[in-house]
Amino acid sequence: MLYVVGIGPGGLEMMTAEARAAIEAADVIVGYKTYTHLVKALVGDKPVIKTGMCKEIERCQVALEIAQSGQTVALISSGDAGIYGMAGLILEMVTKQTWHVEVKVVPGMTASIAAGAALGAPLMHDFCHISLSDLLTPWSVIAKRINAAAAADFVICFYNPRSRGREGHLRHAFELMSPYKAPDTPVGVVKEAGRRKETKWLTTLAAMDFERVDMRTMVIVGNQSTYVEQGLMITPRGYTL
Amino acid sequence: MLYVVGIGPGGLEMMTAEARAAIEAADVIVGYKTYTHLVKALVGDKPVIKTGMCKEIERCQVALEIAQSGQTVALISSGDAGIYGMAGLILEMVTKQTWHVEVKVVPGMTASIAAGAALGAPLMHDFCHISLSDLLTPWSVIAKRINAAAAADFVICFYNPRSRGREGHLRHAFELMSPYKAPDTPVGVVKEAGRRKETKWLTTLAAMDFERVDMRTMVIVGNQSTYVEQGLMITPRGYTL
Numbered sequence: 001m002l003y004v005v006g007i008g009p010g011g012l013e014m015m016t017a018e019a020r021a022a023i024e025a026a027d028v029i030v031g032y033k034t035y036t037h038l039v040k041a042l043v044g045d046k047p048v049i050k051t052g053m054c055k056e057i058e059r060c061q062v063a064l065e066i067a068q069s070g071q072t073v074a075l076i077s078s079g080d081a082g083i084y085g086m087a088g089l090i091l092e093m094v095t096k097q098t099w100h101v102e103v104k105v106v107p108g109m110t111a112s113i114a115a116g117a118a119l120g121a122p123l124m125h126d127f128c129h130i131s132l133s134d135l136l137t138p139w140s141v142i143a144k145r146i147n148a149a150a151a152a153d154f155v156i157c158f159y160n161p162r163s164r165g166r167e168g169h170l171r172h173a174f175e176l177m178s179p180y181k182a183p184d185t186p187v188g189v190v191k192e193a194g195r196r197k198e199t200k201w202l203t204t205l206a207a208m209d210f211e212r213v214d215m216r217t218m219v220i221v222g223n224q225s226t227y228v229e230q231g232l233m234i235t236p237r238g239y240t241l
Numbered sequence: 242m243l244y245v246v247g248i249g250p251g252g253l254e255m256m257t258a259e260a261r262a263a264i265e266a267a268d269v270i271v272g273y274k275t276y277t278h279l280v281k282a283l284v285g286d287k288p289v290i291k292t293g294m295c296k297e298i299e300r301c302q303v304a305l306e307i308a309q310s311g312q313t314v315a316l317i318s319s320g321d322a323g324i325y326g327m328a329g330l331i332l333e334m335v336t337k338q339t340w341h342v343e344v345k346v347v348p349g350m351t352a353s354i355a356a357g358a359a360l361g362a363p364l365m366h367d368f369c370h371i372s373l374s375d376l377l378t379p380w381s382v383i384a385k386r387i388n389a390a391a392a393a394d395f396v397i398c399f400y401n402p403r404s405r406g407r408e409g410h411l412r413h414a415f416e417l418m419s420p421y422k423a424p425d426t427p428v429g430v431v432k433e434a435g436r437r438k439e440t441k442w443l444t445t446l447a448a449m450d451f452e453r454v455d456m457r458t459m460v461i462v463g464n465q466s467t468y469v470e471q472g473l474m475i476t477p478r479g480y481t482l
Contacts, residue, residue, distance in 0.1 A: 006354075007356075007413075008257065011278060012258060013257065013258045013259040013262070014257050014258070014259055014348065015256065015257065015258060016249065016255050016257055016350065017253060017254045017258070017261075018254040018255055019257070020258075020271065021254070036476050048367060053269075057480060057482070058479065079360075080354050080355045080357075080358075080365050081358075082354065082358055082362045082363075082365060083354070083357075083365070084365065085362050086477060087358070087361075087362040087365070088362035088365030088475060088477060088478050089480055090362075091362050091473050091475050092475060092477055092480070092482060093482060094471075095470035095471050095473060095475065096470070096482060097482070105358040105362065106358065107255065107350060107354045107355055107357065107358035107435075108350075108354075109257065109348060109350055109354075110350075110354065111341065111350075111352075113247075113323065113348045113351065114348055115323050115326070115402075116321075116323045116324075116348065117247075117321075117322075117323055117328070117346040117347065117348035119421070120328075120332050120346070121322075121323045121328040121331075121332050121346065122323075122327035123323050123324050124323060124324070124325065124326075124328070124329030125372075125378070126369065126370055126371045126372060126383075126386055127369065127370055127396060127409070128367065128368065128369030128370070128390070129366045129367055129368055129369070131366075131367060136478055136479030136480065137366070137479055141394070142367075144393050144394075145367055145393040145394070145395060147393070147397075148389040148392055148393035148395075149369070149389065149390075149393070150390055152385050152386040152388070152389035152390070153382070153385075153386070154386060154389075154390075156368060194348075201344030229336035229337070230336050232332050232336060232337075234329060234332050234333060234336065235329060235335055235379055236329060237325070237329050237330065238378055239297065239298060239330055239333070239377065241298070241333060241334060241337060241338070
C-alpha cells in the first residue's frame with residue numbers, strides 16, 4: 001500500500017487527521033529531505049528514506065518498490081500531494097508501467113490557502129495557481145497563462161516564484177501583468193507559510209521587491225477589487241455592507 | 242475572540258488539527274445549518290446558532306456580536322473559510338465598521354483539493370477556481386474568466402456549478418470552453434467530495450451530463466495534457482518516464 005500524503009505547509013496543526021493517520025500507519029516514510037524533517041514528530045523510529053531535490057522519479061521509484069514488496073509506504077509531499085506534488089508522477093508511473101501497488105492520494109492544505117489565511121482573505125474571488133518553474137514547462141506557456149489570468153482579473157498565486165537559475169522570472173511575470181493590473185494592486189508575500197518561521201508582508205505591483213522572494217515564498221497578487229486595510233489583504237466577494 | 246474556521250469538506254478526517262482545536266476552544270458555534278451538522282461530533286453541548294442560506298451578513302453580524310460580548314466564537318465555513326467562504330465578509334465588516342473583535346482565520350481544505358484527490362491527480366499543473374454563482378458577480382465577468390482560462394489551457398475547477406435559478410450556467414460555461422478545449426478533454430465530477438456520501442464519475446467536455454450536477458458538486462475540466470487511465474484523471478506535470 002502506498003499513501004501519497006500531502007502533509008500541508010509543515011506544522012502539525014495544519015495537517016489533516018487523515019494525513020497523520022497515513023504517516024502513523026506506514027512502515028516506511030519516503031520524501032524530500034526537508035519534508036521528512038517536518039514530520040519527524042510523527043515518524044518515531046521508522047525508516048525514513050530521504051532523497052534530494054530534482055530526484056522526483058527516483059523518489060517515486062523507491063516508494064513503489066518498497067510498497068510492491070508488501071510494506072506500507074507514506075510518500076510525503078509538502079502542501080497537497082496533487083498540486084505540483086508527487087501524486088501525479090506516482091499515478092503516471094502506476095498507470096503506464098507494470099507496478100502492482102495500491103495507491104491512495106491523501107490530500108493536504110496547499111501553500112496558497114495557508115498564505116491566504118495569514119494575509120487576511122485575498123482568495124475570496126476567482127483565483128489561479130501558476131508555477132514559475134520552467135524546468136518542465138516552456139516559459140511561453142507560463143507567460144500565456146500569466147497574461148490571460150491578469151487580463152481576466154483573476155487573483156493570482158505564484159508557486160515556485162524564484163530560485164537559482166531563474167532569478168528573473170517573477171520580475172518578468174510582474175511586467176506581463178502590468179498592462180492589466182494597476183500599479184497599486186495589492187500583493188501579499190508569505191515566506192514559509194504555515195511554518196514556525198513564517199514571515200509575511202504586503203506591497204503593491206509597482207513596489208514589489210523581487211530580491212526578498214525565494215523558492216519557499218508564496219506571492220499572491222490581488223484583483224481589481226482587492227484592498228488592504230488594517231494590515232489585512234481582502235478581496236471582496238461582492239456583498240453590500 | 243472570533244475564529245473563522247474552514248472545516249474542510251465535511252468529514253473529520255480531512256479537518257486540520259487547528260480547525261478542530263478552534264471548534265473545541267469556542268463557547269459558541271455559528272454557521273449555516275448544513276455545516277454545523279457536519280461538526281456535531283466536536284460540538285457537544287455548546288450552543289449552536291444556525292442560520293439559513295443567503296443569510297451571510299446576518300450570520301457574520303451574530304458571530305461578531307457574540308465575540309464582542311467576550312465569548313469565543315467559531316464561525317464555520319465548509320472547505321476553506323477564505324475561498325468563497327465567510328473570512329472575507331468578516332474581515333470586511335471588521336475593517337469597515339466599528340467592531341472590537343480579534344479575528345483569526347483558520348484555513349481548511351477546499352473542495353477542489355478533496356475532489357482532485359478522489360479523481361486521481363487532475364490539479365498537477367496550473368489551475369484556476371471559477372464560481373458560476375452570479376448572485377454577486379455579473380455573468381459577463383464570469384464568462385470573461387472562463388474564456389481566458391480555457392484559452393490559456395488552465396485546468397478549471399467550477400465552484401457553485403448549478404442551483405435553482407441558474408440551471409443553464411454550467412452548460413453555458415462548457416460552450417464557452419469548446420473553442421479552446423477538445424471535445425474529448427477529460428472532466429471529473431465529484432458530488433459531496435470528502436463526505437460520506439461522496440460519488441464521482443469521469444466524462445468529457447462533449448459528453449457532460451449537466452442534469453447530474455448540483456450545488457454541492459465540484460466539476461474539474463482538464464487541460465490539453467490531461468488523460469484518463471485505469472479510472473484515474475491525471476494531468477502530467479511534464480516528467481519524461
